[in-house]
Amino acid sequence: MVPRTLMSAEGSRGMRLRRESNRVVRDYCRPMRIGIVGGGIGGFSAALSLARSGHDVTVFERAAGLSEVGAGVQISPNAWRVLNWLGLGDEFAEIAVLPNRVVIRRWEDDSVIRATDLDAEITATWGLPLASAARTDLIELLGRAVAATPSVNVHYGRRVASVQPGDEQSAITFADGSQESFDAVVGADGIHSVVRPCVGGTDSARFSGSVAYRALVPRELVEDLPVETTNRVGPDCHVVSYFIGRNRSHLNLVCISPEDTWTTESWTEPGTLDDLRSRFVGWSPQLQSILERVQEPVFRWALYDREPIEQWGVGSTTLLGDACHPMLPFMAQGSCQAIEDAAVLGRCLADAEGPGMAHALRRYEAARRDRTAQVQTASFGNRDLFHMPDGQMQRDRDAFLSSGVGGMSMLDWVYAYDPVTASI
Numbered sequence: 191m192v193p194r195t196l197m198s199a200e201g202s203r204g205m206r207l208r209r210e211s212n213r214v215v216r217d218y219c220r221p222m223r224i225g226i227v228g229g230g231i232g233g234f235s236a237a238l239s240l241a242r243s244g245h246d247v248t249v250f251e252r253a254a255g256l257s258e259v260g261a262g263v264q265i266s267p268n269a270w271r272v273l274n275w276l277g278l279g280d281e282f283a284e285i286a287v288l289p290n291r292v293v294i295r296r297w298e299d300d301s302v303i304r305a306t307d308l309d310a311e312i313t314a315t316w317g318l319p320l321a322s323a324a325r326t327d328l329i330e331l332l333g334r335a336v337a338a339t340p341s342v343n344v345h346y347g348r349r350v351a352s353v354q355p356g357d358e359q360s361a362i363t364f365a366d367g368s369q370e371s372f373d374a375v376v377g378a379d380g381i382h383s384v385v386r387p388c389v390g391g392t393d394s395a396r397f398s399g400s401v402a403y404r405a406l407v408p409r410e411l412v413e414d415l416p417v418e419t420t421n422r423v424g425p426d427c428h429v430v431s432y433f434i435g436r437n438r439s440h441l442n443l444v445c446i447s448p449e450d451t452w453t454t455e456s457w458t459e460p461g462t463l464d465d466l467r468s469r470f471v472g473w474s475p476q477l478q479s480i481l482e483r484v485q486e487p488v489f490r491w492a493l494y495d496r497e498p499i500e501q502w503g504v505g506s507t508t509l510l511g512d513a514c515h516p517m518l519p520f521m522a523q524g525s526c527q528a529i530e531d532a533a534v535l536g537r538c539l540a541d542a543e544g545p546g547m548a549h550a551l552r553r554y555e556a557a558r559r560d561r562t563a564q565v566q567t568a569s570f571g572n573r574d575l576f577h578m579p580d581g582q583m584q585r586d587r588d589a590f591l592s593s594g595v596g597g598m599s600m601l602d603w604v605y606a607y608d609p610v611t612a613s614i
C-alpha cells in the first residue's frame with residue numbers, strides 16, 4: 191500500500207515498527223480520515239494532536255468562523271504541557287497573563303485566607319505556571335496552528351445533526367441532510383453535544399442552581415489592583431477575577447450567584463449591572479469598588495454540568511471535552527481537561543488503522559474516564575466548599591486553608607499530571 195504521508199510532523203506515523211518472530215519489521219501505515227465535530231478549544235487541540243500522529247483531520251464547526259463565547263480562561267501546568275508538546279507553548283506565553291499570586295479572600299472584608307505565590311510555589315512545584323488568557327486569543331492561536339497544518343481542514347458553517355457510529359467507519363449527518371463517512375469521528379461539540387446521544391448518552395445536562403455573571407473591565411480602570419488571580423468566597427456566592435489579554439488589557443470578572451431555575455431556552459443571556467451589584471451587597475469595599483467600575487454589557491451564564499458517564503463511544507466514534515465530561519467551572523479545568531483529552535487521543539491513535547481504530551478509541555476512553563470523572567466530582571464539590579454560610583464550618587474551612595496543611599499537594603493530582611507521558 192502506498193502511503194499518502196511518509197513522515198508526519200513527529201516522523202512517527204509514516205513508518206511503523208512491528209515485531210515478528212523476534213525481528214523488527216517496518217510497515218507503512220495509512221493515515222486515517224478523522225472527522226471532528228466542533229471547532230472549540232477541545233476540537234482544535236484534538237485536530238492538532240491527531241495530525242501530529244499522522245492522520246488526515248476534518249473539523250466541522252457550526253459557527254461561520256472562529257468564535258469563542260466567554261471572556262477568560264485559566265490554563266494550568268497539566269494543559270500547558272500539551273501546548274508545549276504541540277509546539278505552541280511559546281506562542282501561548284505571549285498571550286498569557288501570569289499573576290503574581292493566587293489568592294483566596296473572605297467575602298466580607300477581603301482578608302486573605304490563603305495566598306499562593308506563582309513563582310515560588312506553583313511554577314517551582316510543577317515546572318509551569320498557572321496562566322490566564324482571553325479565550326479569543328487562545329482560540330485564535332489554535333485556529334492559526336490548525337490553518338497552518340496541511341493535514342487539517344476546517345469547515346465553518348457546517349452544523350452536524352447526528353453521527354451514525356460503525357465499527358470501521360462512522361458517518362456524520364449534517365443539518366442540511368448531507369452525509370460524510372470517516373474512519374473515526376470525534377464529538378467535541380460541547381455540553382449540549384449532538385454526538386453524545388448517538389453513542390448512548392441519554393441524560394440531560396443538569397442546572398446547577400448557580401449563574402455566572404461575566405464582565406470585562408478595561409485595564410485603565412483597574413490599574414490600582416494587584417496582578418492576582420483572586421477568588422472571593424462567601425455564602426452561596428463566589429467571585430473570581432484575573433487579568434487577561436495582551437498587555438493585561440482587561441480584568442475578567444466571574445461572579446457566581448444562586449438562581450432557583452433557568453427557564454429561558456438559551457444558556458446565556460444579557461444581565462444588568464444593577465442585578466449583578468444587588469447580589470453582592472454587604473461584600474467587601476474592595477469588591478464594591480471593582481463592581482462600581484464594571485460597565486455593561488454583563489452576561490449571565492446558566493451553569494450546567496452532567497454526572498460522569500461510563501460510555502464515551504461506540505465503534506469508531508468517541509467524545510472529547512465538554513461533550514463527555516462537562517463540569518462546573520469551580521476548578522477552572524474544563525478547557526484544561528479537553529486539552530488533556532486531545533493529547534491522549536492523539537497518542538492512542540498514533541499507530542492505529544482500520545479495525546484497530548475502535549480498539550484505540552476504547553483505549554483512549556479508558557485512559558481518560560477516571561481522571562475526568564474525578565475532576566468533574568471535585569469541581570462539583572468546590573461549590574459547597576466555596577459557598578459555605580458563615581458559621582463554624584466556614585471558620586474551620588478558613589483555618590484549614592490558611593494553615594497551609596496539605597500545601598501544594600492538594601492540587602498535585604491535577605497539576606502534576608502529564609498527558610504527554612501518562613501511561614495509556
Ligand SMILES: Cc1cc2nc3c(=O)[nH]c(=O)nc-3n(C[C@H](O)[C@H](O)[C@H](O)COP(=O)(O)OP(=O)(O)OC[C@H]3O[C@@H](n4cnc5c(N)ncnc54)[C@H](O)[C@@H]3O)c2cc1C
Binds near residue numbers: 384513517
Ligand atoms: C464561567 C465559566 C468559566 C470557565 N473557566 C474556565 C477556566 O478558567 N479554565 C478552564 O479550563 N475551563 C473553564 N471553563 C470551562 C470551559 O469553558 C469548557 O470546559 C471548554 O470550553 C470546553 O471546550 P470544548 O471544546 O469541549 O467545548 P466548547 O468550548 O463548548 O466547544 C464546542 C464547539 O462545538 C461547536 N458545536 C456545537 N454543536 C455543534 C454542531 N451540532 N455542529 C458543529 N459544531 C458544533 C460549538 O460551536 C463550539 O465551537 C469555564 C466555563 C464557564 C462556564
